[in-house]
Amino acid sequence: MTQPKFETLTIRRVSNRMVKRLAVAFLMLAVSGVTSNSFAQENAASLTRKLETQFLQAPAISAKFVLSGQGTITVTADMKNNKLRIENGQALLISDGKTIWNYDKHANRVTIDGIAKNSALKDPASLFRFSSNYSAALVKSKGTAYTLELTPSNQLQSLLKAAGELQHILLDVKTSSKGVTIIKASASSSQGNAQVSGLKITTLRSAHASDFIFKGNNATQVIDLRE
Numbered sequence: 001m002t003q004p005k006f007e008t009l010t011i012r013r014v015s016n017r018m019v020k021r022l023a024v025a026f027l028m029l030a031v032s033g034v035t036s037n038s039f040a041q042e043n044a045a046s047l048t049r050k051l052e053t054q055f056l057q058a059p060a061i062s063a064k065f066v067l068s069g070q071g072t073i074t075v076t077a078d079m080k081n082n083k084l085r086i087e088n089g090q091a092l093l094i095s096d097g098k099t100i101w102n103y104d105k106h107a108n109r110v111t112i113d114g115i116a117k118n119s120a121l122k123d124p125a126s127l128f129r130f131s132s133n134y135s136a137a138l139v140k141s142k143g144t145a146y147t148l149e150l151t152p153s154n155q156l157q158s159l160l161k162a163a164g165e166l167q168h169i170l171l172d173v174k175t176s177s178k179g180v181t182i183i184k185a186s187a188s189s190s191q192g193n194a195q196v197s198g199l200k201i202t203t204l205r206s207a208h209a210s211d212f213i214f215k216g217n218n219a220t221q222v223i224d225l226r227e
Contacts, residue, residue, distance in 0.1 A: 041141060042138075042141070042146060042175055043138060044136040044137055044138040044148060045131065045136065047136070047138070047146060047148050047173065047175075047180060048130035048131040048134065048136045048148070048150070049130075049131045050175075050179060050180045051128075051130050051171075051173070051180050051182075052128055052129055052130045052131055054179050054180065054203075055128040055201060055203065056079070056125060056128055056129070057203070058079070058203030058204060058205070059078070059079055059080045059204070059205065059206055059207070060076070060077060060078050060079060060080070060203070060204035060205070060206055060207035061075075061076070061077045061079065061128060061201060061202070061203055061204060062074070062075070062076050062077075062201070062202045062204055063075040063076075063077075063199070063200070063201045063202075064198070064199075064200050065185065065197065065198055065199040065200070066197045066198045067088075067187075068197075070088050070089070070090070071088055071089040072088065072089070072198075073086070073087070073088045074086070074087050074088075075127070076207060076211050077124035077125065077127065077128070077207075078124065078207035078211075078212065079124060079125045080206075080207075081096075081097065081207075082096075082097035082122060082123060082124060083095060083096050083097060083124065083207065083211075083212040084121060084124040084212075085211050085212055089105070090104070090105055090106060091103060091104060091105060092105065092214075094212055094213070094214050095115060095121040095124070095212075096212055097115065097121070097122055098114065098115055099112060099113070099114060099115065099226070100112070100113055100114075100115055100121060101214040103214065103216070107221070108216075108217070108219055108220050108221060109220065109221040109222075109223065110214060110216055110220055110221070110222055110223070111223045111225065112222065112223065112224045112225065112226060113224075113225040113226060114225075114226050114227070118155070120155055120156050126155075126156060127156070130150060133152065133153050133155070133156050134150040134151060134152050134153065134156070134169075135150075135151045135153070136148060136149065136150055136151075137149045137151075139170065144174055144175045144176065145172070145173070145174050145183075146172075146173050146174075146175070147170060147171070147172050147173075148170070148171045148172075148173060149168060149169070149170050149171075150168070150169040150170075150171065151167070151168050151169075152167070152169075167187075167188050168187060168188045169185065169186075169187045170185065170186045170187065171184075171185050172184040172185070182199060182201070184199075185197075185199040
């Protein structure tokens, strides 16, 4: 009669051990699920949102890069006052949100015109609204490194044309707890593939008012198209 009692006791001990093991396994699975969600990979939408958040918080932004075939291009945007300046070795474009000055340096000729109501020039910050003004696609990813392709909307293409006729932008970025860092940039333009190098975007506390005032000389030809 003692044998059945021993077997019953053994079964109970085994059963208790199995329950504990199952409980531990379930707990580990739950923790693993939380961990994987916490460190989930970025996607195109999350990367564009993080990029624009970093740049749009400042009252002004300065961007500078070298575009093959066109030299150094600088972009200064006064977000607070909706002013924009884009310059390279051949041309200078200045907008104060109402009027645009398009200066041809070689011809020493400036064309002045009013800005249309639906023009992107009325809102320079649109250049850096990556999540809404660009269609984004994640080309590749490895760990915290990503390659993001940005294609501007039709409304923005005219503005990017002034900044080197860019049509598609490829950004190699890396994420960290501090945000998103642009490691490398390349682009295609209406004139074919164009390599962008030395890209640097800097947030500014304020912009210089003089950057948005056109100054010609006595020989500058003025074509005023304003009505």
